[in-house]
Amino acid sequence: MTKVGIIGCGSISRFHHEGYAQAGATVAHVCDLRREAAEAVGARYGATVSTDYRAVLDDQAVELVSICAIANVHKEIALAAIAAGKGVVCEKTLTDNPADSAEIARAAEKAGAFVATAYMKRYFPALQQAKTLLADMGQVISLYARTWQPWDLWNGPVDEGMRAHPSSVKRMYGGGVLVCGGSHILDLIHWYTGRPTKVVGDVHIRAEMDIDNQANAMLWLGSGGIGHFEACWHPLRFGGFERNGWDERLEINTEQGRLDIYTVMWDHPDRNGALLVHQDAFTGRTTEYRYPQVNPFHIEMAEMLRRFEAGEAPQPSAWDGYVVDQLIATITASSAQGTILPMAYADHVAV
Ligand SMILES: NC(=O)c1ccc[n+]([C@@H]2O[C@H](COP(=O)([O-])OP(=O)(O)OC[C@H]3O[C@@H](n4cnc5c(N)ncnc54)[C@H](O)[C@@H]3O)[C@@H](O)[C@H]2O)c1
Missing domain, CATH: 3.40.50.720 (NAD(P)-binding Rossmann-like Domain)
Structure with missing residues (x-):
């Protein structure tokens, strides 16, 4: 033990x-x-x-x-x-x-x-099943990934702790929505489709804040194909799979079909199970993989x-954690420079 x-x-x-x-x-x-x-x-x-x-x-x-x-x-x-x-x-x-x-x-x-x-999030059964299916789905064409979280830092009032520099979120987590929610999605992207080779990013910070409330990126996927990524703290309280504003979704298109993945509010996995939908391009069959509410932690x-x-x-692994931090830094640098940047990884492992 x-x-x-x-x-x-x-x-x-x-x-x-x-x-x-x-x-x-x-x-x-x-x-x-x-x-x-x-x-x-x-x-x-x-x-x-x-x-x-x-x-x-x-x-x-x-x-x-x-x-x-x-x-x-x-x-x-x-x-x-x-x-x-x-x-x-x-x-x-x-x-x-x-x-x-x-x-x-x-x-x-x-x-x-x-x-x-x-x-x-890798440990939701639905997300594990997606990884298994993807291995036999051929070339990836495109991926759309979104983490929209119902915390209105888009237009809503900014409280004192968030107005301070550094803000409470910056002190605790090191950044805004790109680091907090976005990091999970970047982990899933490189887990499913390999390490991106190039990125272009746009990271938005409100005038009175020191952390981003929206981050977008286009990623040239390691497996080939293009990824579109968005993280946002937003005011749409009733959107998403659970209709509670938690709007987190990945769509992966390959030459043999499509996977749609819906995760649930991160600290309440007890309410709903994550959902996976698989469309087979040859048979036209669509399969929903539903799981009981489980705690991925x-x-x-x-x-x-x-x-x-x-x-x-x-x-x-630790290198997986590093890859996410490198993606966050390169997306942020790309936004500041207004240009596409190649991904350079410190361990030189082939993608
Ligand atoms: N997986 C997820 O979805 C998820 C969600 C939220 C937070 N996190 C991560 O979890 C970590 C903690 O976040 P949290 O929300 O629990 O923060 P928190 O502030 O609630 O807890 C952090 C605790 O660490 C303690 N601490 C700080 N420095 C310490 C030190 N040197 N030695 C011992 N204790 C120390 C603080 O006193 C505090 O109690 C962060 O890295 C955060 O990014 C992950």
Whole structure:
């Protein structure tokens, strides 16, 4: 039974410790700068409680740590965890810039360490099924991907915390909708269709804000074909598959058919299952893959544990996390420069 440590006991951490506990791991040590946050989690599991992450890394009983602290401390903690011989599951985004993310991925490679980036949307059963189907659907022609989230930062009032520079969101996550919601979709794009080779982006920031509320990009897909991407915090409260404003969708067209993928509101996967629709270009048959409401975080944590215990490579890996951070940086640079930019990847792995 693997013993895990949780570093950062804020809002996302519950998905990690609950997922590990359900999968049979022992939550042995929990840590947060805010003692009361760590104590609340520690009390649920009878875990050791600390306020300094180094205490978790010094704990010989702990084998695997989840980093659920804010993005700008991921690098320091991940590198220290690798040096301490721990396995790592790091919340997305891996860091807030591609150079730091590449450094983590290289350190993991050198140490032979298990270092995963926690992009949980890959673990919706509908999205796993899409990956399986896509392998036999031939050449990709085009992909349309959208994450529209019902937080009206398009025209709605901007509160004090968001007007400050840095805003609360910038401090916690390192960026706006491109980093928060967009990163998940960029992870799915490169997982399904390989690493993009070129991008052109347009990132929109409202005058009084320091983070983007809309980001668009065209991506030359690694598998061939063109991808169209949009992330937006928007005022359309009743749109989307769930009719609650959560409007996140991928359409992948290949020479043999089409996949339509609809995900559900990220922190309420208990309301609806994600949906996959497959159209077969030859038979005309359309198949809907419907699944029960499942929590992809819990599936992800169980799979992380299984892979860690079996000595298998993590999925998504640190390099996968790096690719997303490189895409975010290049889309942002393309927008600033007003030009198409080639994607240059630090690990030179062929696409
Ligand atoms: N997968 C997703 O869909 C998703 C959604 C939201 C957030 N996230 C990611 O999860 C991470 C945490 O986000 P959150 O929403 O839980 O933030 P949060 O502010 O609710 O929690 C972060 C916690 O980390 C603690 N912390 C900060 N620095 C620390 C340090 N050096 N050592 C120990 N604890 C420290 C803070 O005190 C806080 O309690 C971020 O990387 C964020 O991008 C992912």
